[in-house]
Amino acid sequence: MKNRKLRVGIIGTGGISGLHFQGWQKLPDCEIVACYDLSPEAAKKRAEEFGVPDTYKTAQALLARKDIDVVDVCTPNRFHRKYAVAALNAGKHVLCEKPLALTPREVDAMIAAAKKRKRKLMCAQHQRFQASSEALKQYLTKPGIGEVYYTRAWYLRRRQLPTRPGFIYKKQSGGGPCIDVGVHILDLALYMMGNFEPVSVFGMSVTKLAKRRETWSEWDWGCFDKKGLDVEDFAAGMVRFADGAMLSLECSWMANIKPRGYQSIDLLGTKAGAKWPECEIYDHTDRDYMDTKIDVRDRGEEAHHAEVRHFAEAIMGGKPVPVPPEQSRAVMAILDGLYRSQKTGHEVRL
Numbered sequence: 605m606k607n608r609k610l611r612v613g614i615i616g617t618g619g620i621s622g623l624h625f626q627g628w629q630k631l632p633d634c635e636i637v638a639c640y641d642l643s644p645e646a647a648k649k650r651a652e653e654f655g656v657p658d659t660y661k662t663a664q665a666l667l668a669r670k671d672i673d674v675v676d677v678c679t680p681n682r683f684h685r686k687y688a689v690a691a692l693n694a695g696k697h698v699l700c701e702k703p704l705a706l707t708p709r710e711v712d713a714m715i716a717a718a719k720k721r722k723r724k725l726m727c728a729q730h731q732r733f734q735a736s737s738e739a740l741k742q743y744l745t746k747p748g749i750g751e752v753y754y755t756r757a758w759y760l761r762r763r764q765l766p767t768r769p770g771f772i773y774k775k776q777s778g779g780g781p782c783i784d785v786g787v788h789i790l791d792l793a794l795y796m797m798g799n800f801e802p803v804s805v806f807g808m809s810v811t812k813l814a815k816r817r818e819t820w821s822e823w824d825w826g827c828f829d830k831k832g833l834d835v836e837d838f839a840a841g842m843v844r845f846a847d848g849a850m851l852s853l854e855c856s857w858m859a860n861i862k863p864r865g866y867q868s869i870d871l872l873g874t875k876a877g878a879k880w881p882e883c884e885i886y887d888h889t890d891r892d893y894m895d896t897k898i899d900v901r902d903r904g905e906e907a908h909h910a911e912v913r914h915f916a917e918a919i920m921g922g923k924p925v926p927v928p929p930e931q932s933r934a935v936m937a938i939l940d941g942l943y944r945s946q947k948t949g950h951e952v953r954l
Contacts, residue, residue, distance in 0.1 A: 610634040610916055613672040613696070615663055615687050616679035617641040617650040618770065620701055624676050624728075625654045627912030634674075634916055640666045663687055667694040674919065676912075677701060680770035681778045685710040688725070692717035697724040699915045703787045704932040706778040707940045708954075711933040718929065726915050726925040727932040729791045733910035736881040737792060739900045743885065744796055749873030755851040756870040757793035759785040764865060765814055765821040765837065765857040767828035772814075772835060780835030782809055783939055786855035791927075791935045793853075793869050796880065799845050800934040806951040807841025807942035813858040821857075822864070841942040853942075 612628050614621060617639055628636050638658040641647040647659040660666040667675065667690055675691035677684055677700040685705040688698045692714065704727035705711045718725035731737055759781070770776045771784060794800050813819050814837040815830045838856040845851070869880040877886040883898035903910070911927075918925045941952040 610673050610920060611671055612636045612674045612676060613666045613669065614639040614650075614656075614676045614678060615641075615666065615691070616677060616683075616701075617643075617646045618678065618680075619768070621650060621676075621678035622653075623906070623908035624678055624699075624701075624912060625650060625656075626906075627909035628676070628916075629654060630909055631913060631916055633920065637672060638666050638669065663690065667691055667696065672696060674699065674916075680776040681706060681783065682776050685714060688714050689717045692721050692723050692725065695721055695723065697915075697919050699726050699728055699912065701728045702791070703727070703778075703783045703936055703939070704929060705936060706783070708933050708937040711929065711936055715929050715933070724915070724919055724925050725929045726918075726927050727791075727929065728908070728911050729788065729927050729932070730907040730911045731788050731792045732795055732927060733907045733914065734881075735900050735903045736883050737795075738903075739898045740878060740880050740883045741796060743883075743898060744798070744871070744878060748875070749871065749878050749885070750875030751849075752797045752799070752871050752873045753849050754872040755793050755797055755849070756868070757789045757851060757853050758866060758868045759789040759855045760859050760861055760863070760866045761785070761857050762861055762864045763820060763822050763858055765823065765828070767821060767824045772829065772833040774834045777835060779809075779939075779943065780811075780837055780839070781855045781857045782836060782839035782942060785857070786839060786853060786939060787935060789855065789867060789869065790853055790938060791932070792880070793851060794931070794935060796869060796871055796878075797849065797851070799847065799849060800931045801846040802843050802934055802938050802941075802954050803846050804844045804951050804953050805841050805938050805941040805945055807839065807853075807945045809836040809839040809943055809946040811835070811837050813837055813860075819858065839942060841938070841945065843938055853938075 640660045675696040843851040871878045
């Protein structure tokens, strides 16, 4: 690999894959050489769009290519573990769309395969690479806001339910907004806290609006399969951590709130507080309030493209990946625990 480009194969060529294709193509030391999708037409369309030389009828055929170094998994959630483990066992590094897998046990299998074959594995948590996220994380690292003892994390939409089968049917998605948008804001909140040691969660996961006759989504105006939809449209939970800190999580595709879409993280520290994405810091002098705001400069790089670049640099530079799979396991332990708490009606130990 020293004298040639990093060669990439992409499994899954649906909606989100376009940003991955773009990200890899922007890197002069990388090239996409093959792709596969359950729909041969979808794979052919992406291949033609991005000038990819080869498409395959099976994932196994793609993975059998010895010259492929990296596999980027962009399939529906239910298939992440299957394709990631197969790719790792075939000796490939793996970048996988979020959520890394549907349960912590599945993530464990992926981590074990990566360690056995000494390959890199990373979940594509692109929000860590947004300019506002990088700026606030740098501030929280130094000078910091003291001990973060409580965090609020929200990712709420008003009428923005994604209507494709990969989102609304549990057999493909594994869940609703909890693991679609909740995984984003939860990962970012834990990252900002610097705390990946959850011990318990108490939560709810319900479908209150999506199946109602009068309900519509901005993304198809009421024509989606309300009868077949079998995932939640709202989830919320309280998380306890080993050091005594707590976090509240709310996520929804459909909520009767004023904003059409809203993301927020509030961090309460012993020295000061902080808010994302506004990148505001709430501090005090001896007698007065002192609020400041980080003036975030545009990095000129789309966050999905940045995650691809950082992963490629970790491989080529022999460095740790910036989103360790162990951290993604903590995220999925919380979300899996939230679903289990809904079933039991009790707080669940993780």
